[in-house]
Amino acid sequence: MKIAVFGTGMVGDTIGSRLIELGHEVMMGSRSANNEKALAFVAKHKSGAKAGTYADAAAFGEIAFNCTKGDGSVEALKTAGHVLNGKILVDVSNPLDFSKGMPPSLIPSLSNTHSLGEEIQKNFPTLKVVKTLNTMWCGLMVNPALIGGGNHTNFICGNDANAKVEVKKLLNQFGWKNENILDLGDITNARGTESVLPIWLRVWGATQNGAFNFKIVS
Amino acid sequence: MKIAVFGTGMVGDTIGSRLIELGHEVMMGSRSANNEKALAFVAKHKSGAKAGTYADAAAFGEIAFNCTKGDGSVEALKTAGHVLNGKILVDVSNPLDFSKGMPPSLIPSLSNTHSLGEEIQKNFPTLKVVKTLNTMWCGLMVNPALIGGGNHTNFICGNDANAKVEVKKLLNQFGWKNENILDLGDITNARGTESVLPIWLRVWGATQNGAFNFKIVS
Numbered sequence: 001m002k003i004a005v006f007g008t009g010m011v012g013d014t015i016g017s018r019l020i021e022l023g024h025e026v027m028m029g030s031r032s033a034n035n036e037k038a039l040a041f042v043a044k045h046k047s048g049a050k051a052g053t054y055a056d057a058a059a060f061g062e063i064a065f066n067c068t069k070g071d072g073s074v075e076a077l078k079t080a081g082h083v084l085n086g087k088i089l090v091d092v093s094n095p096l097d098f099s100k101g102m103p104p105s106l107i108p109s110l111s112n113t114h115s116l117g118e119e120i121q122k123n124f125p126t127l128k129v130v131k132t133l134n135t136m137w138c139g140l141m142v143n144p145a146l147i148g149g150g151n152h153t154n155f156i157c158g159n160d161a162n163a164k165v166e167v168k169k170l171l172n173q174f175g176w177k178n179e180n181i182l183d184l185g186d187i188t189n190a191r192g193t194e195s196v197l198p199i200w201l202r203v204w205g206a207t208q209n210g211a212f213n214f215k216i217v218s
Numbered sequence: 219m220k221i222a223v224f225g226t227g228m229v230g231d232t233i234g235s236r237l238i239e240l241g242h243e244v245m246m247g248s249r250s251a252n253n254e255k256a257l258a259f260v261a262k263h264k265s266g267a268k269a270g271t272y273a274d275a276a277a278f279g280e281i282a283f284n285c286t287k288g289d290g291s292v293e294a295l296k297t298a299g300h301v302l303n304g305k306i307l308v309d310v311s312n313p314l315d316f317s318k319g320m321p322p323s324l325i326p327s328l329s330n331t332h333s334l335g336e337e338i339q340k341n342f343p344t345l346k347v348v349k350t351l352n353t354m355w356c357g358l359m360v361n362p363a364l365i366g367g368g369n370h371t372n373f374i375c376g377n378d379a380n381a382k383v384e385v386k387k388l389l390n391q392f393g394w395k396n397e398n399i400l401d402l403g404d405i406t407n408a409r410g411t412e413s414v415l416p417i418w419l420r421v422w423g424a425t426q427n428g429a430f431n432f433k434i435v436s
Contacts, residue, residue, distance in 0.1 A: 105409075106328045112323045112330065112416070149434035156416075184424045191323075192420035195413045198330070202410035206402045209436055216421060217366035218400075218430035 004029055004061025006054055006076055008037035011138045012067035016041060018142035022046040022173050026112035029057025029064075029080070034098050036125065058083035062135065063166065070116050071107060078124060085126045088163045090170070091117050091190075092133045094197050103201035106194065117190025121159065128163035129187055132156040132171065137195040137210040142174045143212075152215040154181050157189035182216065222247055222279025224272055224294055227257035229310060229356045230285035236261060236360035238266040240391050243424060247275025247282075247298070263398050276301040281308065281384065288313035288334050303344045306381045308388070309335050309408075310351040310359065312415050321419035324412065335408025339377065346381035347405055350389065352375040352415040355428040360392045370433040372399050373414075375407035400434065420427075 005016040006029045016026045027050040028038040038051035050060065058064060058080035068076045070093045077084065095110035110116045119129040133141040135155060144150040149187050154176055164183060171181055184192060194213070204210050223234040223249045223428050234244045245268040246256040256269035268278065276282060288311045295302065300313045308361035313328035328334045335349040352360040353373060362368040372394055376382050382401060389399055402410060414432070 068289065100331055108326075108330065112326065152435040182421065182424060184420045189420050189424075192417040194304055195416035198413035199410040202402045202407050203434060205433075206400060206407075207436070212434050212436035213435045215435045216425075216430050217370040217433045218425070218427055 001025070002027075002060055002062050003059035004064035005067055006030075006080075007067035007069070007093075008035055008041065008059060009069070011141075012065070013041055014142055015036070015065050015067060015092070016049070017045070017172065020045050020181040024048065026050070027052050027060040028055040029054040031076070033080070052160065054080040055083055058087070061087070062171075063088045066090075066091045066093050066120070068093060070110070071097070073116060074119060077120060077124065077127075081092040084124060086128070088128045088130060088166055089120065089124075089162075090133070090167055091129055091131045093121060094134050096195055096197065103121050103198075103205060108195065111193065111194065115188070115190035117157070117193050117194065121187050128158065128160040130156065130158035130160070130167045131187060131193060132162050132167060132181075135193055135200060136213045139211060140213055144175050144180070147211055147213065148215065150175055150177060151180060151215040153186055154180060154213075155189075155193045156181055157184040157187055157193065159186050219243070220245075220278055220280050222282035223285055224248075224275060224282060224298075225285035225287070225311075226253050226259065227285065227287070229359075230283070231259055232356040232360055233283050233285060233310070234267070235263070236392065237357060238263050242266065244268070245270050245275040245278040247272040248293070249297070272298040273301055276305070281306045281388075283307075284309045284311050284338070286311060288328070289315070291334060292337060295338060295342065295345075302342060304346070305346060306346045306378075306384055307338065307342075308351070308385055309338060309347055309349045312352050312412055314401035314415065319417075321423060324326070324415065329412065330409065331374070333406070333408035333412050335375070335405050335412065339405050346376065346378040348374065348376035348381050348385045349377070349400075349408040349411060350385060351406060353411055353418060354431045357429060358431055362393045362398070365429055365431065365435065368393055369398060371432040372398055372431075373402055373407075373411045375402040375405055375411065377404050398433075
């Protein structure tokens with residue numbers, strides 16, 4: 001499958017690399033076509049990796065991952081513009097606000113009674129936004145079996161049922177079992193999954209170990 | 219032990235009843251000394267249960283549980299006044315805002331960069347506020363073994379280390395094993411544990427089952 005990965009940070013690199021390992025073709029999108037980190041990503045993979053602008057990547061991908069920083073996600077996606085129409089966007093980003101000290105809080109206008117997932121959906125009505133994987137360290141996103149035999153919880157939400165089916169197939173490829181993928185419903189549920197960050201950051205702070213996840217026990 | 223339980227709702231009743239079952243004496247505190255629910259609580263227990271005002275309960279208890287609704291907690295505690303000085307308050311409440319539709323959101327002034335736990339601590343500087351148990355259904359608070367062999371996570375935070383030791387002893391009596399009690403540090407970490415509510419409410423909505431909890435898998 002041809003997949004766009006927006007964002008050149010650790011999350012984009014981890015997801016992009018795993019997708020290539022699984023046999024997909026990946027174009028990493030960023031503000032400029034010759035972004036240093038994107039070129040390094042291309043260089044370290046023997047094949048299957050490309051780099052381009054957000055618009056280039058959007059045109060290339062049948063499906064796209066949003067791994068940009070939350071405070072810039074909407075602006076980044078806007079540069080890809082209409083090329084994204086009708087496609088699936090897997091949104092793994094979080095609206096973190098680093099302006100008020102550490103650990104970061106959530107951007108007030110994108111939390112509590114709103115969310116980044118909804119804001120993206122509102123700005124791109126034909127885009128099929130599927131929010132998932134944003135509640136954990138990126139190493140676990142693409143390889144849940146690293147801890148607890150892979151038996152911990154990944155949330156998913158979004159308005160388009162078929163898009164969620166498609167995204168679940170990719171999650172399965174990453175190693176997620178269906179019984180550990182909890183569908184919360186429409187994209188307003190991003191208010192819930194993005195609100196995991198404040199507790200995630202504090203568990204990380206207390207345990208000094210980011211390789212953990214939440215499991216729903218019932 | 220003599221214990222005050224502030225609040226006559228389901229949470230206060232559940233915690234108060236379990237404390238009596240464990241052999242403690244409980245005074246349920248509310249706005250008036252003859253609150254109907256508090257009197258019903260007294261009536262259903264053969265012994266060990268009393269009812270009174272918040273101030274009566276504060277004077278009675280060596281330790282107190284705050285089970286009042288989050289939007290009224292500070293006002294309720296103010297009526298107990300100086301009687302609370304130097305005591306331990308186990309705060310299990312959440313700053314839920316029901317004014318903006320369901321599921322409830324968090325009260326903006328008591329979330330994200332602040333929390334109800336901190337607001338209580340700020341208003342009562344000599345009170346030893348210990349935030350815990352607020353991330354789950356009250357049935358599990360007092361009986362974690364109801365699910366998963368009791369192996370799921372309860373967070374605790376507060377500024378006073380000795381107070382946390384005392385509260386952990388009560389948690390142990392409820393059935394919590396020390397390995398499942400995660401100390402996040404000082405009371406600012408209530409920002410994290412209170413932010414569990416938005417995801418808790420949505421998991422509940424999706425599964426239609428409140429008898430679940432989060433477990434940290436690592």
